[in-house]
Amino acid sequence: MNLPQLETHFKEAQLFVDADVTYVTHDPITDNFILYDVYNKGRQLGGKLNITADREISCNQQDCRLERYLSDLHTRSPLQHRKSFTGLTMRATAAVTALPLNSSVEKIFDFMEAKDRIHLDTYCRIGYQARQPLRDMLDCKFKYIFRDRWSDGNATGGMIGDLILDVADLAIAPFIYSFDRGIFLQPLTKFSVFREICMFRNPRSVSAGLSATEFLQPFSGGVWLTFALLLLLAGCLLWITFILERRKEWKPSLLTSCLLSFGAGCIQGAWFTPRSMGGRMAFFALMMTSFLMYNYYTSIVVSKLLGQPIKSNIRTLQQLADSSLEVGIEPTVYTRTYVETSEEADVRSLYRNKVLGSKRSPDRIWMPTEDGIKSVRDQEGFVYITGVATGYEFVRKHFLPHQICELNEIPLRDASHTHSVVAKKSPYAELFKLCELRMLETGVHFKHERYWMQTKLHCYQHNHTVAVGLEYAAPLFILLLGAMILCVGLLGLEVIWYRHCTLR
Structure with missing residues (x-):
């Protein structure tokens, strides 16, 4: 023709x-x-x-x-x-959940272009802003279709439905690629990290960082008992040694000998020592034993002060579901949908025990991100389920550096990546992929990702001073008070015994 x-x-x-x-x-x-x-x-x-x-x-x-x-x-x-689409208008579908869809177009665009409150529609807004360079590279216009959800299920409704039904040419927000979606969609490039966690602080971490028995329990009870018996035996042997050495002179009593042994155990030295070589060698052995005990004692206390915080014994989602800890959940669409509809046994148990079986009001369960992170910081034993992309931003904002080290995390589901996707056999798939790879190579995409996605926390556990309050030293003062009362009682007994002997 x-x-x-x-x-x-x-x-x-x-x-x-x-x-x-x-x-x-x-x-x-x-x-x-x-x-x-x-x-x-x-x-x-x-x-x-x-x-x-x-x-x-x-x-x-x-x-x-x-x-x-x-x-x-x-x-x-x-x-x-x-590749030049000059004068053409591409159809783009986007999801907006933080605003009602009946809001004015100007208000929706202002929200999508804003860089504050990044915890609201995080993935949709980063997708919107990261797609602006793509629009400039293609030299075209975008006609936006706004939806109030990502999808009704895995592969129906929302933005996914627009792609499958050829209502839109590209999706603004990235998606998690799954088997059900793979039937209709194809991934182009990796977009961002997607990880959801259950976050809570270690036991006692809300306070100064030390338990009340930190100075009293560096050793087990058996070690303390063995050391006390050793000091008592050494006191008896010293008393026998003094009796043999000082036949015609003043000899310390058994109580005085035990006191000398106790003083050596407390690294206080002794004002009275044996004269014989054997007695002095025995006293030297007692001092060496006390020195080793003191060295181990101080090493353990210091290592606890400078070492890693004690981690909770709750390490799985099922243990969390069976525990007595309170749970709050981020009310984002993808998190709420997963918690309510997941077929995983541990997730179903968590939802049944902590949501359906909870007596708390719904607003204490489905909490805004910032309020949930503050509750983790201030309320001991509180667990908040959130995505790292939104939760870490408030952790960095409201937590002190050393408090970040006290956080425990349990994965809500396996970590994955979101991808930019198009419909299978889309005529623009290869063109979009080449443009997005170009943005990855030049760092344009990473610029947006670094701003919107806080996926890593830095722990500065050695850059803080642990405040040892009076409540932590209280047991030591109680022991000191008990020892004073015992000494006063013994003094009274000695006075009574002395007067009794004098009267006779």
Whole structure:
């Protein structure tokens, strides 16, 4: 057919940007063939049929030979030639859950373009802002379709439904790629990290960081008992030694000898020591034993002060579901849907015990992100379920550096990545992929991701001073008071015994 007939037949044809159609005509004057590249960037976008002369070739019965190029198409790939969508309007679907859909278009666009309150519609807004460079690279306009949800299930309704039903050409927000969605959608590039956790602080971590028995329990009870018996035995042996050495002189009593042994155990030295070589060697052995005990004691206390905080024994989702800890949940759409509809046994148990079986009001369970993070900081034994992309921003804002080290995390589900997706066999898939890879290579995408996604917390556990309050030293003062009362009682007994002996 001639060129006008070609235009007539293909004017309304669904030839997309990835079409590979070549129209060949015969030049009767030169007896050569002229090749034309035929494509349409998208009739539904307002695109028109494009017919570009490519090259002229001459053929004989053996082969064909290039005579000349008729344009510069040979200098680039077909996609590079067709990547400009100037004057066209692409259809983009987006989800907005923080605002009602009946809000004005200006208000929705102001919200999507804003850079504050990043915990609201995080993935949709980062997708919106990261797609602006894509729009500039294609040199086209976007017509936005706003939905109030991502999907009704795995592969129906919402933004996913728009892609599957060919209502939209691309989705603004990234998606988690799953088997059900893989039937209809194909991933292009990895977009961002997606991880949801159950966050809570270690026991006693809300206070100064030390337990009340920190100074009294560096050793087990058996070690303390053995050391006390050793001091008592050493006191008795010292008393016998003094009796043998001082037959005609003043000899310390058994109580005084035990007191000398106790003083050596407390690294206080002794004002009275044996004279004989054997007695002094025994006293030297007692001092060495006390020194080793003191060295181990101080090492354990210091290591507890400078070491890692004690972690909770709750390490799985099922243990959390069976515990008595209070649970708050971030009310984002994807988190709430997963908690309420997941078929995982531990998630179902968590939902049944902590949500359905809870006597608390719903607003104390489905809490805003910032309020939930503050409750984790201030309320001991409180667990908040949140996504790291939104929760970490408030942790960094409201937690002191050393308090970050006291956080425990239990994964709500396996960590994964979100992807930018298009419908399967989308004619724009390869073009979108090349543009997004270009944004990854130049760092444009990472610029947005670093601002919107806080996926890592830095722990500075050695850069703080542990405040040892009076409540932690109280047991020591109680022991000291008890020892004073015992000493006063013994003094009274000695006075009574002395007067009794004097009267006789």
